[in-house]
Amino acid sequence: MSKKTTVKAGSKSAAKKSVKTSAKTAVKASKKASAKADNFGGLSEDLLLRIHDLMVKSRVLEERLIKIYKAGEAYFWIGGPGEEAFGVPLGLLARKGQGPAYDWFHLHYRCTPTMVALGMNMVDSIRLIMNRATDPSTGGRNFANHYCFPQWNVAPVTSPIEVQYPLACGTAHVQKRFGKKALSIVTGGDAGTAEGDFASALILASRKGQELPVLITVQNNKFGISTPFEGQHGETHIADRAKAFNIRARVINGNDPVETYLAMQEEMEYIRKTGKPSFIEAHVSRLYGHSSADGANKKAHLLDPVFTFENRLIDAGILTEKAAKKIWEIYEAEGVAAQEQARTEPVPTPESVWEHVYVDSENADWRKF
Amino acid sequence: MASVAQAIRMALHYGETNLGVKDIFGQDVGAPLGGVFTATQGLKTAWNSPLDERGIIGMAMGIAMGGDKCVAEIQFADYIFNTIDLLKIAGNTLWCTNGQVQLPMVVMTPVGAGIFGSVYHSHSFDAWASRLPGWKIVMPSNPLDAYGLMLAAIKDPNPVLYLKSKALMRHKGDELIPGEPSDEKELKAMIDKPVQNAEGWKPRWPDLEEYIVPIGKGKITHAGEHITVVTYSRMVHLCDEVAHKLAGEGISVEVIDLRSIYPYDWQMIKSSIEKTGRVLFVNEDTEVTNFGEHLAYRATQELFYQLMARPRVLAGKNLPGIGLHPNLEKNSVPQLHDIETAIREVVAEVP
Numbered sequence: 001m002s003k004k005t006t007v008k009a010g011s012k013s014a015a016k017k018s019v020k021t022s023a024k025t026a027v028k029a030s031k032k033a034s035a036k037a038d039n040f041g042g043l044s045e046d047l048l049l050r051i052h053d054l055m056v057k058s059r060v061l062e063e064r065l066i067k068i069y070k071a072g073e074a075y076f077w078i079g080g081p082g083e084e085a086f087g088v089p090l091g092l093l094a095r096k097g098q099g100p101a102y103d104w105f106h107l108h109y110r111c112t113p114t115m116v117a118l119g120m121n122m123v124d125s126i127r128l129i130m131n132r133a134t135d136p137s138t139g140g141r142n143f144a145n146h147y148c149f150p151q152w153n154v155a156p157v158t159s160p161i162e163v164q165y166p167l168a169c170g171t172a173h174v175q176k177r178f179g180k181k182a183l184s185i186v187t188g189g190d191a192g193t194a195e196g197d198f199a200s201a202l203i204l205a206s207r208k209g210q211e212l213p214v215l216i217t218v219q220n221n222k223f224g225i226s227t228p229f230e231g232q233h234g235e236t237h238i239a240d241r242a243k244a245f246n247i248r249a250r251v252i253n254g255n256d257p258v259e260t261y262l263a264m265q266e267e268m269e270y271i272r273k274t275g276k277p278s279f280i281e282a283h284v285s286r287l288y289g290h291s292s293a294d295g296a297n298k299k300a301h302l303l304d305p306v307f308t309f310e311n312r313l314i315d316a317g318i319l320t321e322k323a324a325k326k327i328w329e330i331y332e333a334e335g336v337a338a339q340e341q342a343r344t345e346p347v348p349t350p351e352s353v354w355e356h357v358y359v360d361s362e363n364a365d366w367r368k369f
Numbered sequence: 370m371a372s373v374a375q376a377i378r379m380a381l382h383y384g385e386t387n388l389g390v391k392d393i394f395g396q397d398v399g400a401p402l403g404g405v406f407t408a409t410q411g412l413k414t415a416w417n418s419p420l421d422e423r424g425i426i427g428m429a430m431g432i433a434m435g436g437d438k439c440v441a442e443i444q445f446a447d448y449i450f451n452t453i454d455l456l457k458i459a460g461n462t463l464w465c466t467n468g469q470v471q472l473p474m475v476v477m478t479p480v481g482a483g484i485f486g487s488v489y490h491s492h493s494f495d496a497w498a499s500r501l502p503g504w505k506i507v508m509p510s511n512p513l514d515a516y517g518l519m520l521a522a523i524k525d526p527n528p529v530l531y532l533k534s535k536a537l538m539r540h541k542g543d544e545l546i547p548g549e550p551s552d553e554k555e556l557k558a559m560i561d562k563p564v565q566n567a568e569g570w571k572p573r574w575p576d577l578e579e580y581i582v583p584i585g586k587g588k589i590t591h592a593g594e595h596i597t598v599v600t601y602s603r604m605v606h607l608c609d610e611v612a613h614k615l616a617g618e619g620i621s622v623e624v625i626d627l628r629s630i631y632p633y634d635w636q637m638i639k640s641s642i643e644k645t646g647r648v649l650f651v652n653e654d655t656e657v658t659n660f661g662e663h664l665a666y667r668a669t670q671e672l673f674y675q676l677m678a679r680p681r682v683l684a685g686k687n688l689p690g691i692g693l694h695p696n697l698e699k700n701s702v703p704q705l706h707d708i709e710t711a712i713r714e715v716v717a718e719v720p
Binding site for chain 1: 427502636
């Protein structure tokens with residue numbers, strides 16, 4: 001493929017350099033900062049800078065995915081720019097690993113920030129949207145951001161909304177029986193709470209004496225595709241519905257990574273200690289609309305959590321403008337390099353449709369019985 | 370001899386004792402009822418879910434994803450329809466994850482007519498189930514198969530739908546389950562919960578043995594030479610009865626109990642049709658669009674020049690439901706006389 005990729009920040013040489021030069025260099029440089037007025041909830045500077053770094057990485061990756069779609073190198077885009085301040089702390093706080101001793105993730109398709117925080121490489125997200133055979137989530141079979149990373153207990157993302165909620169109760173049930181205080185985390189959108197599966201999860205998680213260790217979250221971006229929140233909700237807060245099931249619940253500003261981190265940390269500790277569920281409704285921005293179906297164009301009037309947090313760190317003297325710019329450039333170059341790499345990789349073969357219909361591809365084609 | 374319900378109960382006991390089943394759950398599956406058909410009485414891992422079919426299937430998927438083995442029940446197949454997209458997802462998870470995530474789970478549900486259950490307790494599900502790639506689907510017709518197919522379902526690494534005929538739950542076979550006491554009364558005293566004074570009751574399980582009916586393998590229940598009748602579940606007994614009757618008139622009917630809807634035993638069907646040259650597919654799901662139609666299509670495609678008569682499908686009428694009055698139910702799903710008439714027509718047809 002000879003298609004040229006647009007490079008917004010950084011150059012091709014910078015892209016190559018990025019393989020060797022980590023964004024950590026930029027982060028380090030910024031730490032010689034002056035006194036701070038904002039105490040950031042007591043979070044350490046290292047952690048604040050790490051959160052910022054991952055938020056930028058996630059944003060750059062999502063914008064790269066949009067560019068890939070708009071350049072005609074992918075069929076569809078859907079993603080989560082605007083959810084970085086919620087998703088990054090979530091990924092950082094969870095116990096990452098495989099099996100019932102570790103936390104489970106039942107994510108929806110706006111959860112790139114969480115995946116980036118867990119350690120997903122940009123190229124693996126790009127392989128997914130470009131439907132390469134090397135895509136580790138689906139082997140080129142599914143849409144953008146339909147992640148699946150069994151090695152980190154990341155359940156496959158599904159296109160039908162909200163079905164992940166009762167599944168989270170199933171893994172939480174297994175975790176509770178295993179007894180290592182791991183929990184299941186489920187994310188979803190505000191519009192999806194109209195589905196019955198959302199109510200199923202509230203009931204399954206909260207039965208008296210059989211409560212489940214599950215962190216139920218809703219990222220309220222105030223829209224269901226094109227329908228505003230007010231057009232489809234009567235409740236004041238979605239979190240109020242959890243309270244009706246005696247589930248501890250709170251509403252947070254999901255555009256503030258510090259508030260999100262502290263709230264999530266507190267709720268996870270509560271769940272691990274009690275084995276009971278907790279509910280978080282996080283208010284977030286849907287910066288690029290629903291999906292490529294409605295254009296995936298930036299909504300400039302909405303609060304941008306990445307730049308808001310970045311400016312806050314700069315104002316507090318924790319980060320310099322120069323260091324921040326460097327972080328953006330490094331990740332932009334990494335995204336470009338990843339796209340160029342993915343272009344060279346193989347696509348699924350036609351005959352591979354019969355693989356994995358059943359375990360070991362047994363009995364897949366009835367014509368061969 | 371054990372009934373089908375007792376056989377399923379014993380299979381589940383064997384599963385939770387020997388095959389790693391950790392949860393058997395659904396509406397009224399646990400104490401005090403132990404299932405509306407008593408198929409889950411006395412099981413140590415049985416528990417009651419909320420009355421929520423989607424919650425049950427979603428929970429089962431999560432348990433399987435989490436690494437534990439479960440058997441979930443939808444109380445009547447009539448109520449499984451609102452879980453269709455979850456069943457679809459359970460069936461496509463392995464494929465969508467490029468082989469990374471297996472969902473070894475069993476979903477069992479009572480199906481079909483024959484108990485005068487009216488519009489919402491008489492649905493069939495076999496044709497719907499056959500359109501769920503990624504699932505294996507089994508339908509036992511007798512207690513021994515019910516036992517052996519349940520153990521096969523539990524051991525299978527794929528999701529398995531276990532469709533059990535409502536009308537056959539009290540049916541007793543003529544073969545003992547390995548380990549089952551030969552005296553019915555003794556078995557009843559051991560594993561059936563007393564109707565009265567059941568406080569503190571616990572079953573005394575027989576020393577059961579592993580017995581597997583491989584998924585995808587049919588069984589010839591009545592050997593014959595003139596026509597092949599391919600059927601499954603409750604209709605096996607009707608077809609066998611008609612075959613027995615017609616044998617007295619010199620019409621030799623071969624009845625195949627398919628036992629599995631998917632994968633299905635095409636080699637058994639094929640070799641039988643090659644022998645008889647005539648075939649009738651019988652089941653009670655609605656005729657448009659019916660799993661028997663797929664089999665008839667395949668028979669036509671692969672065995673056209675060996676057929677001496679048009680393949681036929683005898684199925685339930687294409688109606689919105691099964692009416693409660695016996696006149697309605699019996700005129701909706703195949704009866705003995707319908708099967709007999711169809712067999713006579715196919716046998717009488719001259720090429």
